[in-house]
Amino acid sequence: MSDAVSPLARPFPAMPAIAGVTLRVARAGYKDWGRCDLTYAEFAEGTAVAGVFTRNVCCSSEVELGRANVKQGRARALVVNAGNSNAFTGYRGREAVDAIMAQVSAHIGCPSEQVFVSSTGVIGVPLPKDKARAGIEAALVAAPCGWEDAANTIGTTDTFAKGAMATAVVDGRTITLTAIIKGSGMIAPDMATMLGYIFTDCAIAPDYLQELLSAAADKTFNCITVDSDTSTSDTVLAFATGKAGNQQINCSGCPGADAFAAALEDVCRQLAHLVVRDGEGAQKFIAVSVTGAVSDASARRIGLAIANSPLVKTAIAGEDANWGRVVMAVGKAGEPADRDKLSIGFGGTWAARDGQPLADYDEAPVAAHLKGQDITIEVDLGLGEGRATVWTCDLTHGYISINADYRS
Amino acid sequence: MSDAVSPLARPFPAMPAIAGVTLRVARAGYKDWGRCDLTYAEFAEGTAVAGVFTRNVCCSSEVELGRANVKQGRARALVVNAGNSNAFTGYRGREAVDAIMAQVSAHIGCPSEQVFVSSTGVIGVPLPKDKARAGIEAALVAAPCGWEDAANTIGTTDTFAKGAMATAVVDGRTITLTAIIKGSGMIAPDMATMLGYIFTDCAIAPDYLQELLSAAADKTFNCITVDSDTSTSDTVLAFATGKAGNQQINCSGCPGADAFAAALEDVCRQLAHLVVRDGEGAQKFIAVSVTGAVSDASARRIGLAIANSPLVKTAIAGEDANWGRVVMAVGKAGEPADRDKLSIGFGGTWAARDGQPLADYDEAPVAAHLKGQDITIEVDLGLGEGRATVWTCDLTHGYISINADYRS
Structure with missing residues (x-):
């Protein structure tokens, strides 16, 4: 085990023996x-x-x-x-x-x-x-x-x-x-x-x-x-x-x-x-919740496109409510999506609805949410009943240090 | 334009006017x-x-x-x-x-x-x-x-x-x-x-x-x-x-x-x-050359799986001949591949052939190649005639700095 414990670590639970x-x-x-x-x-x-x-x-x-x-x-x-x-x-x-x-x-x-x-x-x-x-x-x-x-x-x-x-x-x-x-x-x-x-x-x-x-x-x-x-x-x-x-x-x-x-x-x-x-370099735990997709499978693929996007993950690392990058990730997923029905939120606050930034978007609660360790990204596609949640961590200098700062 | 010019920059060529x-x-x-x-x-x-x-x-x-x-x-x-x-x-x-x-x-x-x-x-x-x-x-x-x-x-x-x-x-x-x-x-x-x-x-x-x-x-x-x-x-x-x-x-x-x-x-x-x-944070230009795939399209998808792998890109940033990560990326591409026919090389030197590390693998020329700016990764699948080359850059602290080290 490494000396530097993840900031997102959880204590080991008390667990009973299992007979057999x-x-x-x-x-x-x-x-x-x-x-x-x-x-x-x-x-x-x-x-x-x-x-x-x-x-x-x-x-x-x-x-x-x-x-x-x-x-x-x-x-x-x-x-x-x-x-x-x-x-x-x-x-x-x-x-x-x-x-x-x-x-x-x-x-x-x-x-x-x-x-x-x-x-x-x-x-x-x-x-x-x-x-x-x-x-x-x-x-x-x-x-x-x-x-x-x-x-x-x-x-x-x-x-x-x-x-x-x-x-x-x-x-x-x-x-x-x-x-x-x-x-x-x-x-x-x-x-x-x-x-x-x-x-x-x-x-x-x-x-x-x-x-x-x-x-x-x-x-x-x-x-x-x-x-x-x-x-x-x-x-x-x-x-x-x-x-x-x-x-x-x-x-x-x-x-x-x-x-x-x-x-x-x-x-x-x-x-x-x-x-x-315990993801490499993780500083934040991110849940991506996708609703309104044409199917649960489609929602999961869109969620994974967001969760795998280096630009989304670095934005969260930077505590930046960069919903434009989420839009990009939805659009590249190869799944049905209608730009003009798409809504994006962070921590339960919508930043964009129906394909446009919200006129009265108040970034203060979003900024406060992004300073925390447990982040949620909400995406509603407005197309159907499909839904999925995927989980990831942010992409930080720690990831680069772990994987690049050495010679084998 | 940014002040810090990419180390991989090329001078602007002399170009004539085009009539019309x-x-x-x-x-x-x-x-x-x-x-x-x-x-x-x-x-x-x-x-x-x-x-x-x-x-x-x-x-x-x-x-x-x-x-x-x-x-x-x-x-x-x-x-x-x-x-x-x-x-x-x-x-x-x-x-x-x-x-x-x-x-x-x-x-x-x-x-x-x-x-x-x-x-x-x-x-x-x-x-x-x-x-x-x-x-x-x-x-x-x-x-x-x-x-x-x-x-x-x-x-x-x-x-x-x-x-x-x-x-x-x-x-x-x-x-x-x-x-x-x-x-x-x-x-x-x-x-x-x-x-x-x-x-x-x-x-x-x-x-x-x-x-x-x-x-x-x-x-x-x-x-x-x-x-x-x-x-x-x-x-x-x-x-x-x-x-x-x-x-x-x-x-x-x-x-x-x-x-x-x-x-x-x-x-x-x-x-x-x-x-x-001019890729964000790029320090090295990487050409991934895939041969022996079942088709050109399959070769390109495998090449992109390698070129998009954060673990491969950070390994190159670290000048590390980590061919195991290339194996991983080939295997996750979802394309036909046979582990026991797979060969991996860097800069024209094979590190692994036919699913195993080379017994007489000499890492010295590979290490020298990886210290350069123009890197090649060779992958031969041993299955067919499909081939493709894809290009990418390494994944460095510069990428994280550009995309995460700020608040919008």
């Missing part, structure tokens, strides 16, 4: 640092798993194997390596992942496809198999640890440990979801990677867990952006041990399905926001 | 500055015109009218206002453009649709009609001026005047193309706008001129990016007076058509490169 999940950490020494960098989670037999993965076609072997193995629906272990992403390493990278899966599955006595592996850090360097083997050996005999230890261990250039939790009543029982995530810090030649893990004692069928996770990711992880650059290793996995004793949720009609889905989306949104709050 | 084109400049006073800010060009009767315009759907009235009027194929005058883009100004902005077209067409005695107007600068403020009227009156009686005066007058936050020329032999006669362009400097709340104008004495039919200009723009202007943000006012117009006396070029089979097309593309490429060389 045991956490351990160890030091594999992937980098020359004096901290644990290998996280090992073991799950009770019968634990369901679901996952969403990067769409980057140059993804790592970890992502390829995870995407394939999540389909069989069961997980017994998770290994997370920090300090080396093992991406773009060809057959040697693949061999390293195979070796980890073989070592852990032999220890547990389970099929190797029930062992999930993630790696984050430098790209283009095969994960050293000897360090991984020794690290796992050490983890297997380490004392169990808590969520914050695990959250710190999966981090690379993150500036704070990130965790979230939620509860729901399912079938008369209180079920718990806990989660940790890392991202989106980065120091060259490392590549930002978002790795998120959700753990629950809820009994739920893997197929339906996958359906709910994919839907939640669309509204949360897929609605955040720090710099528009999609990592080769992004992974979010959900593990459900079933130890809460509820009747298994198999479909949307089952008792507690809606409550569980809401809690899952809540946890995913918390995690997604935490990643933005 | 008269240039004049005046001071309309759109901003509180002591410089000319209104450019007036008058063309001989029968001058052909063609144009390409921004795809931003929130475009200005100038763009809407230009796109419509270029279809009738003839131009007698061009007016360029600097300091106010007149974009997002509703009916008042439209009235201001109509008034300019009426004033100039009455003076010349031509249809108003043969008067083309461009504006660049602050967004959301209707162009003041009285200042425009007085500015045009002053321009109409001013002494004719040269290309560099015009190039300076159309600029806003540009740091140097940008011009280009080429010649071709058509039908036994030497024809000349001259051109000026402004962009892509920007100081809030101004919006970057690329305005480019090409003038030639060649006799050429408007429809065919349009065909050639669109094709040239696809390979030049549409292959550059500074920050991925598409302006509401981008415009490139080509005017052909026909005074060279060649037999009119009507189609690709006509004598001299290929020579003219090559000269036009040459001028467009020069202009496009000059815009990148």
Whole structure:
């Protein structure tokens, strides 16, 4: 973890243990640092798993194997390596992942496809198999640890440990979801990677867990952006041990399905926001709310065009209510928009309505809003019922310093 | 013009007059500055015109009218206002453009649709009609001026005047193309706008001129990016007076058509490169060359994904051969790519081939190349024959300073 904590950081929440999940950490020494960098989670037999993965076609072997193995629906272990992403390493990278899966599955006595592996850090360097083997050996005999230890261990250039939790009543029982995530810090030649893990004692069928996770990711992880650059290793996995004793949720009609889905989306949104709050150089957390689009999908694409615009992000960094740049970003999104129906606001105050600056626009409340840390940009397209909210951070000198002020 | 000239600036070339084109400049006073800010060009009767315009759907009235009027194929005058883009100004902005077209067409005695107007600068403020009227009156009686005066007058936050020329032999006669362009400097709340104008004495039919200009723009202007943000006012117009006396070029089979097309593309490429060389905060000029893609269009989209990646652009700013970030950008482009066939190089030296870092990779020549001002990134996809080159600049503290370090 870096010394300079993000000004947008949140304290790590108090989170209970999840029955059927045991956490351990160890030091594999992937980098020359004096901290644990290998996280090992073991799950009770019968634990369901679901996952969403990067769409980057140059993804790592970890992502390829995870995407394939999540389909069989069961997980017994998770290994997370920090300090080396093992991406773009060809057959040697693949061999390293195979070796980890073989070592852990032999220890547990389970099929190797029930062992999930993630790696984050430098790209283009095969994960050293000897360090991984020794690290796992050490983890297997380490004392169990808590969520914050695990959250710190999966981090690379993150500036704070990130965790979230939620509860729901399912079938008369209180079920718990806990989660940790890392991202989106980065120091060259490392590549930002978002790795998120959700753990629950809820009994739920893997197929339906996958359906709910994919839907939640669309509204949360897929609605955040720090710099528009999609990592080769992004992974979010959900593990459900079933130890809460509820009747298994198999479909949307089952008792507690809606409550569980809401809690899952809540946890995913918390995690997604935490990643933005640790965005490189971030000084402000920005929510872009788009209404009146022709569809929700169109609203999201327009929101992302705004959230990815360097000119909008630098304007917010400068606390400048530059709604002209928002107009530009709407117009370049490639989505239906009518300039003369477009309205733009900041912090709930309209600056422009129906394609023109407001005659009586009072910039004082907007200027006050922009001095804060939590910024909202409102865009109404006046065309339909489509809506979406996306989240990002501002673009500052800190981003340039982190990513340009060095030689590798 | 700004005081701090881009380190990538080029001297203004010596450019001859074009028969049938008269240039004049005046001071309309759109901003509180002591410089000319209104450019007036008058063309001989029968001058052909063609144009390409921004795809931003929130475009200005100038763009809407230009796109419509270029279809009738003839131009007698061009007016360029600097300091106010007149974009997002509703009916008042439209009235201001109509008034300019009426004033100039009455003076010349031509249809108003043969008067083309461009504006660049602050967004959301209707162009003041009285200042425009007085500015045009002053321009109409001013002494004719040269290309560099015009190039300076159309600029806003540009740091140097940008011009280009080429010649071709058509039908036994030497024809000349001259051109000026402004962009892509920007100081809030101004919006970057690329305005480019090409003038030639060649006799050429408007429809065919349009065909050639669109094709040239696809390979030049549409292959550059500074920050991925598409302006509401981008415009490139080509005017052909026909005074060279060649037999009119009507189609690709006509004598001299290929020579003219090559000269036009040459001028467009020069202009496009000059815009990148004045990119905000630019310290390095970057050419991204993509080969082996499934098609030329796919190669261009991959090239733009690389050229728009903040992580790639900051790596180049840091003189860091971070080919992992290039891999990431290829993978996020949404185009066909095979990680295990991908090769990445800098300055002609491969860093990674066929999905793996080169075992004998010598970083010394790459490091030396990256210390220079003119950088090349080579990407080979190993899939097909598609190829494209796109151009951009690095992303530096200067960009943040220009766009964030102020309050409007």
